Amino acid sequence: MIETKERKSKSAAPKKQIAEIGNVRKWIDLPQIAKNPIPIIARNLREHGGIYKVSTIVNPNIIMTDRVEVIEHVLQRNNRNYHKSKLQTEGLGKYLGKGLLTLNGAPWLKQRRLIQPGFHKKKLEELSHTMMNVIDQEHRILDQYASSGKTFDMSKFMMELTYKVVVRGLFGTATDETSLKRMGHIIDFLQELIINKNRKPYMRPWFWLNRTEHKGDQMKAEVDEFLMQVIDERRSSGKDSSDLLDMLLKSRYEDTGEPMSSAQIRDEALVLIAAGHETSANAMTWLFRLFIKHPNVVQKIREEVQRVCPDGQVHFEHLPQLSYTKQCIEEGMRLHPPAWAVDRVALEDDEVNGFPIPKGSLIISFIYGLHRRADLWADPQAFIPERFHKDNAKSRKRFQYIPFGGGPRLCIGNSFAMMEMQMIVATLLRRFDFSMIKDQKIEALPLITLRPKYGIKMKAHLR
Numbered sequence: 001m002i003e004t005k006e007r008k009s010k011s012a013a014p015k016k017q018i019a020e021i022g023n024v025r026k027w028i029d030l031p032q033i034a035k036n037p038i039p040i041i042a043r044n045l046r047e048h049g050g051i052y053k054v055s056t057i058v059n060p061n062i063i064m065t066d067r068v069e070v071i072e073h074v075l076q077r078n079n080r081n082y083h084k085s086k087l088q089t090e091g092l093g094k095y096l097g098k099g100l101l102t103l104n105g106a107p108w109l110k111q112r113r114l115i116q117p118g119f120h121k122k123k124l125e126e127l128s129h130t131m132m133n134v135i136d137q138e139h140r141i142l143d144q145y146a147s148s149g150k151t152f153d154m155s156k157f158m159m160e161l162t163y164k165v166v167v168r169g170l171f172g173t174a175t176d177e178t179s180l181k182r183m184g185h186i187i188d189f190l191q192e193l194i195i196n197k198n199r200k201p202y203m204r205p206w207f208w209l210n211r212t213e214h215k216g217d218q219m220k221a222e223v224d225e226f227l228m229q230v231i232d233e234r235r236s237s238g239k240d241s242s243d244l245l246d247m248l249l250k251s252r253y254e255d256t257g258e259p260m261s262s263a264q265i266r267d268e269a270l271v272l273i274a275a276g277h278e279t280s281a282n283a284m285t286w287l288f289r290l291f292i293k294h295p296n297v298v299q300k301i302r303e304e305v306q307r308v309c310p311d312g313q314v315h316f317e318h319l320p321q322l323s324y325t326k327q328c329i330e331e332g333m334r335l336h337p338p339a340w341a342v343d344r345v346a347l348e349d350d351e352v353n354g355f356p357i358p359k360g361s362l363i364i365s366f367i368y369g370l371h372r373r374a375d376l377w378a379d380p381q382a383f384i385p386e387r388f389h390k391d392n393a394k395s396r397k398r399f400q401y402i403p404f405g406g407g408p409r410l411c412i413g414n415s416f417a418m419m420e421m422q423m424i425v426a427t428l429l430r431r432f433d434f435s436m437i438k439d440q441k442i443e444a445l446p447l448i449t450l451r452p453k454y455g456i457k458m459k460a461h462l463r
């Protein structure tokens, strides 16, 4: 909807801007960058040895890189000098609130220390039952597609599945289906609005005039009210539960022994939902497309699942043994990292390997490019899950593969996501074969995460 209204006003928007790229002045094509910046960044990085500066009217110091040592420096070694950008803190923060994903500095650390223990092994084991139940229920949708022969969009299916996994992981069964659907719709709308405001800053007055901005505010208020209601009901019920909301309610700050306020829990819950479903959905969608192209890989996964889970049910204790399945997921996220880039802002002047990073620079670590560097990966465009066999891990540099980011702000949900994805792959491949609809356009659309722009249409076949 946002897109349709925009089109009418496009002619008024500036399409080109002068910029200095690695000391050369060039015109940059804003709509092209808004459409898909990946090939442009990849080409520039190749030409400039893995790091270059872009100076635009809006920001004179944007530094793009896919060099391991620079990324490690920014995310890990000198991480105290780097904060998340305004896009995260203010852009995302306006709609997701002040939670782990959108905070910086001391307030972030306070929240991280509080919430990190909630994702420990025991909690994940408890959550694994809910997760498996959701996957079990949702795969019945594919049963219907398989028996009717109907085409479906794998991207949409995975979005709905991973959304339910994270929401049920958070709230158990405390919310009804209709409210869940409405909240999912609102989160999608808000994410699209955030992206459009960021990618097309010249459209902002238009969003204000055509009341899209106002609609965003209204929707944010609605989702806040809904979450507060769930939190208040749980508080007043006094019931224990094994979900993440229970963990958020019971956690206590180290220094004061106080619990989080309801507003803080609301913000953290919203962050977990937003950060925790589209990422896994995209990883899964791209991987299932790769599976169709690599039937030998699927065969190996099936043999592993049959050996490890002979009764067909995947349990928490099976996961370490589903090691080939895990390698496939890892290799899928190498080729299609859902978080295709992460950004930081330098708080003070810095330098890495002789490359100056002036205070205020926006540094973009281009994970997509890093994962496909020809000097780091043999045959980088090929899908070879065995790269991630434990015997091959030693030859990899520490920050060469970072689908979950790195350093202190490493994804807090990484184990949750790996568990979820192993369960999804094992369950679906055991039951179904998949085929692609011919002649469809498949293109990556790098928004906050790396989505397939037109979805990926498939058919499911019962085995």
Ligand code: HEM
Residues within 6 Å of the ligand: 100, 101, 112, 166, 271, 272, 273, 275, 276, 277, 279, 280, 283, 337, 338, 339, 342, 343, 402, 403, 404, 405, 406, 408, 409, 410, 411, 412, 413, 414, 416, 417
């Ligand atoms: C395949 C799935 C996932 C991928 C690829 C992924 C990727 C990432 C990345 C790259 C970051 C770091 C961003 C940065 O440094 O700027 C991050 C942070 C985060 N992720 Fe994930 N994520 C996934 C799943 C999840 C799940 C399932 C959850 C929650 C249940 C989650 C919650 C978060 C949160 C809260 C943060 C912010 C952590 C902090 O800054 O302290 N993610 N994720």
